[in-house]
Amino acid sequence: MSKLVPPHGGELIPLLVHEGKQLASLKAASLLTSVKMSSKEESDLVMLAMGAFSPLEGFMGKEDYLRVIKEMRLGNGLLWPIPVTLSITTEQANAIREGDKIALTSALNDDILGSMTITEMFTYDKSFEVRQVFGTTDLNHPGVAKTFNQGDIYLAGPVVAFSEGSYRKSFPEFAGPVETRSLFCEKGWETVAAFQTRNPIHRSHEYLTKIAMEVCDGLFIHPIVGNLKPGDIPADVRMECYRVMLENYYPKNKVVLKVYPMEMRYAGPKEALLHAIIRQNFGCSHLIIGRDHAGVGNYYGPYDAQKIFDEIRPSDLSIRPLKIDNTFWCHSCFSMATLNTCPHSNENHLNISGTRIREMLSAGERPPEEYSRKEVSDILIRYYQTLKAN
Numbered sequence: 001m002s003k004l005v006p007p008h009g010g011e012l013i014p015l016l017v018h019e020g021k022q023l024a025s026l027k028a029a030s031l032l033t034s035v036k037m038s039s040k041e042e043s044d045l046v047m048l049a050m051g052a053f054s055p056l057e058g059f060m061g062k063e064d065y066l067r068v069i070k071e072m073r074l075g076n077g078l079l080w081p082i083p084v085t086l087s088i089t090t091e092q093a094n095a096i097r098e099g100d101k102i103a104l105t106s107a108l109n110d111d112i113l114g115s116m117t118i119t120e121m122f123t124y125d126k127s128f129e130v131r132q133v134f135g136t137t138d139l140n141h142p143g144v145a146k147t148f149n150q151g152d153i154y155l156a157g158p159v160v161a162f163s164e165g166s167y168r169k170s171f172p173e174f175a176g177p178v179e180t181r182s183l184f185c186e187k188g189w190e191t192v193a194a195f196q197t198r199n200p201i202h203r204s205h206e207y208l209t210k211i212a213m214e215v216c217d218g219l220f221i222h223p224i225v226g227n228l229k230p231g232d233i234p235a236d237v238r239m240e241c242y243r244v245m246l247e248n249y250y251p252k253n254k255v256v257l258k259v260y261p262m263e264m265r266y267a268g269p270k271e272a273l274l275h276a277i278i279r280q281n282f283g284c285s286h287l288i289i290g291r292d293h294a295g296v297g298n299y300y301g302p303y304d305a306q307k308i309f310d311e312i313r314p315s316d317l318s319i320r321p322l323k324i325d326n327t328f329w330c331h332s333c334f335s336m337a338t339l340n341t342c343p344h345s346n347e348n349h350l351n352i353s354g355t356r357i358r359e360m361l362s363a364g365e366r367p368p369e370e371y372s373r374k375e376v377s378d379i380l381i382r383y384y385q386t387l388k389a390n
């Protein structure tokens, strides 16, 4: 009997068809009208396939959608902070009727990745959605821009996935919640702290994860590998950084590194809740929430993503946030620290901007070891060199 936290809503619901039925399902779907997904929708389908979005069984209908954006709850009252939707244009909608079954094709090619039975088609108010979800209608926000660029009609209904797209092939660390839960059980873990990341691991991230390791049985490093915004470090480069960190600076039997395919929404606090739900499904009891979790620009306060966990009911989630203050190297403490542990003033702290770090790496220069482990710096230097070569 597993001692891990239960999945959100009580049960994992992976929507990937059994391997033996994949070919037949694919053949049947090739005769259907097809809808090409955006890369975000495709990665959401893979999340549904894995059961990472349990208890969702498809793209959201109007009742769920409206209650999610207004109250952060599904129609049945279960906590859900950000809608999971499939959009089409008005022209596409003319060729589809409620009750139809459609094929869902990849954003990258014409591969059919799943099918969906349309239970609802509905129009929606983009300005209202983005104001509710992102707290802004500013088109410079990548989540807002993405919403305004998509079709005007949402298609809803249960989905069946035939494939996990290219993710499992691209990443040896790809795993779904069923796999990670059994892995954690094998290791005898009951409490597992998840670390959401979209950046290379620097000393401050390392420190966050190690604080978590002091209080939990295991650490689950769980980078997001869906498309990011321009300027973010690509997934394969980040993976190289995580691997080298685990190899050199973490005890092997205490850490699991796996990836998941979602695309960042950059919705700050609301996304922190979504990240928590997903990690609960993967079997984690805690999620590390540092400064400006899932934020972008200056749209959210640095600790909004921590505060939002105080606004929900304790019964809404089984997973708990591990709220940790901003971390930095202090020259006087001669260690990593936070304002909770360090009595020294700001001049004692290593202050170095992201822009300066990028300049150093681009120039082939390692940032201070108090900022970044040399193995990670070297990988990033190589990456910036390839950027320049292109």
Ligand SMILES: [Zn+2]
Pocket: 330, 331, 332, 333, 334, 337, 342, 343, 344, 348
């Ligand atoms: Zn200090």
